[in-house]
Amino acid sequence: MSEARQRGRRPGAPDTKAAILEAARVRFAANGFARTSVRSIAAEAGVDPALVHHYFGTKDELFLAALALPVDPREVLLPAVLAGGVEDAAERFVRAFLSVWDEPEIRVRLLAVFRGVLDAEGGRLLREGFLPVVLQPIGEALDLDRPELRMPLVASQMVGLIMLRYVIAIEPLASLPGDDVVAIYAPTLQRYLTGELS
């Protein structure tokens, strides 16, 4: 359906979409990703659930839309890690990660989202949404052994890297060339993905 036809049929659509996104943020933060239904978000926004699906697709899509990320992390990360074998997936993962975080215009917008993740409600969004929607599918696509443990390990290093390189911006990490970041962190992540853990 074209944007023009949508607008023609629903002059109030932009407000409706904003109301749905706001309702999604409220419900996901209050009840967590797993225990929030599209139906409850629709009720909070005062619209029909079918309209939510019409605008946003699945609950996963709605969750990512509610986060208001400048890029879809699945489109950045999944094709990259699946572009070769699992034995060097971590290097491609780090390069894909840097391809967005090292772009100043994208980084500014990612940092705004990430700072929200640092508060209590945002923490819940990450805990209950980002892992199942973004990271677990990567672990499953790579057919990892114990993805439910390994992907949080990956997250624990990437969150710390985001904190020190971008949020707190500690030198020399903040200015380290991307190739050095890959050389340092890809072996860590590769072990988390496929290595011995005990």
Add this chain to the structure above:
Amino acid sequence: MSEARQRGRRPGAPDTKAAILEAARVRFAANGFARTSVRSIAAEAGVDPALVHHYFGTKDELFLAALALPVDPREVLLPAVLAGGVEDAAERFVRAFLSVWDEPEIRVRLLAVFRGVLDAEGGRLLREGFLPVVLQPIGEALDLDRPELRMPLVASQMVGLIMLRYVIAIEPLASLPGDDVVAIYAPTLQRYLTGELS
């Protein structure tokens, strides 16, 4: 000097100490650790610099007192990493780290400090104070090659572990036995301390 004698001589001492600590927090947050002098903190608190040294010792000690940590991280970490060779210092580092973070009563108080680190001013405290006062001395005591790069790498993993295991509390990381945490993270930290990085 006994506490009784201090009190006898200076009835207003507790307020004076509190005023110095508050001034230290303000100055360190505003100007960073390196560019803040004990003299400027004394001026902000309206006391003589000698009194600041008398109560708190060096600028490093004053910084740690201003952070209001429930334990002195140097007393927890330094003896542990120096209790054996550098080749397995990371395992002792992680065990010492867990000995405080996995104690519920201490963790509650550490989390309160850590949440402060997550805001803009707190980030500056960590960036400009915690690394030179706590982490760099560990790197130097271990006689590391390139401690100014390696200790921030250690910090990048430990901050991420704190975020996922304690702040966001993602499972299974949040409930993982300490021995498993050591088995997973000590090899990462050992490589950051002494391994090849490129």
